[in-house]
Amino acid sequence: MTGRPGAAEAGFGEVLEAGGPRLAELLERTEARLAEVARSHGDTLGRHAGATLAAGGKRLRPILLFLCAGEATSDALVDAAAAVELLHMATLVHDDVLDRAPLRRGRPTVFATDGPAAATATGDLLFSRSFAELLRSRDPEAVRDLSRASSALARGELMQRADAWSADVPEERYLERCVLKTGRLFEAACRLGARLGDPGPAAADALGTFGAAVGLAFQIFDDVLDVSGPVERTGKHRGTDLLDGTVTLPLILARRADSGLRSLDLRAEVRTPEAAEAVCDRIAATGALTAARERALEHVAAAKAALDEASLPDRTRRALELVADGVVARYA
């Protein structure tokens, strides 16, 4: 595993291939823009934001945005992709404060190097810069898409914290949280790609529906990976969500089959990584991981079906389908 797992390492190599030189070039311009944002704030701020930006990631949201834009390559698309990625990063930096996380993607977090105050302010700065980037597009509807996603992220986070350690989170509420925490920003990325790219505003709803379903599948599969590993690919111990008190679909489904899991008190009984791994094994033994993967696949299918409503060139549609398939085949 490298210090910076990108899209290819995460299993999106085929997507990058399908996107061709256009996608590669747009992603390069996005990296340059993100680096510029980091530099533009001088000394302390640049150092904090820079570390966060450099930690990189899959850039999955920019990839979706560019693919939804067809063959367009305008600067407005790069602005929007940078905006979406900055918003995503802002939430990661704040999450790291709340989780007191020492590392992210193998690098020290801003929280770890500079403390909670600097990390909170860095997240706020990334937030502001996200809107500033999108404002270059001078398209109020585009900014509105981002603003909706941004509210949803905060509401999803609040919901997750409110439900922490709660023994009986219903599946519906878990799904609502996934939509808010992940679905809405994927949706915004796709809407922005459509709106500012070749498909145009008329295709924003269909591509937004596609994005929301892909995001939901992504989050469910992420929650499966937290229980299943493989640890050497995900870079995290199994069961970190359990240690956090975050109840996700695998546990919700496993509880129906295993009465011992039904009466499990996470806060009292799952306090060490070893205890968390033991619960992961027990969840796996119920078949809940397979069932949760199937739910994720259903959302992938729904995402692909939503593409029928957008008249897309074959090449664009094929690339988007590869992303949808990719989110539930990561690290396979």
Add this chain to the structure above:
Amino acid sequence: MTGRPGAAEAGFGEVLEAGGPRLAELLERTEARLAEVARSHGDTLGRHAGATLAAGGKRLRPILLFLCAGEATSDALVDAAAAVELLHMATLVHDDVLDRAPLRRGRPTVFATDGPAAATATGDLLFSRSFAELLRSRDPEAVRDLSRASSALARGELMQRADAWSADVPEERYLERCVLKTGRLFEAACRLGARLGDPGPAAADALGTFGAAVGLAFQIFDDVLDVSGPVERTGKHRGTDLLDGTVTLPLILARRADSGLRSLDLRAEVRTPEAAEAVCDRIAATGALTAARERALEHVAAAKAALDEASLPDRTRRALELVADGVVARYA
């Protein structure tokens, strides 16, 4: 002291009077809008955001915005005022997390009642809603003004944390921090009022300069109040900034006259409210409070002079001058 010190109690009664029924009505509409924002997020979120909004405040930024708008009374102005106030509140909620503050304006903070995670997410939500409110105006330049202020707030916060406990913060750096933390949002409020109101975009620069200078004076005077009290009006112990490690103008100026203060190690020697009050007395003894108040008055004069560049009706100008005078006469 009431649980909710408003503009009148803080010494802005004359301003409210000069603003007449128009200002009163616009402020009422702003309160209604803020209450609507709090309600619109249901359950947990509404409760958190609601508590913060209800805690109220002077609404000084909305007042400035409305006064800069001349006689206009459009909904766009109310949107903008709500946006500015929501952004201000977002930073207060995050500040309370960082300061681990139990109370604000006599009420328990979100941090105190629901913990750091809920408070961080609540701040993020208020942030997002701030942009959402302003987007109703469909004016990209207006959103840009807000975005600039929002970046500045985060940068000012980062600067303050970077300089904490630092023995020799230069006066210039202190002033830069005040501009970022306070001046830019006052500036944005005035620019938005001009842009969306009667004076129009052409007057935005002059009124923005006025706002920035008023904000700077406000912050300097706030820092004086932290040292001088009166405690029964400010509702805080004297010297809370010192206990935080935040070095402000009174200490910077006092150090020039008192070698004992020059060698003072805040982190080691100022650890109790009593020790902080003793340092406050020592700062006052050097005459630094008078000198700092004079600096604030210079910025008030600069603010008033900036109004020459905007051709304003006498009534508007007079009301703005009252605000400028008011920020350095609070709690007198």
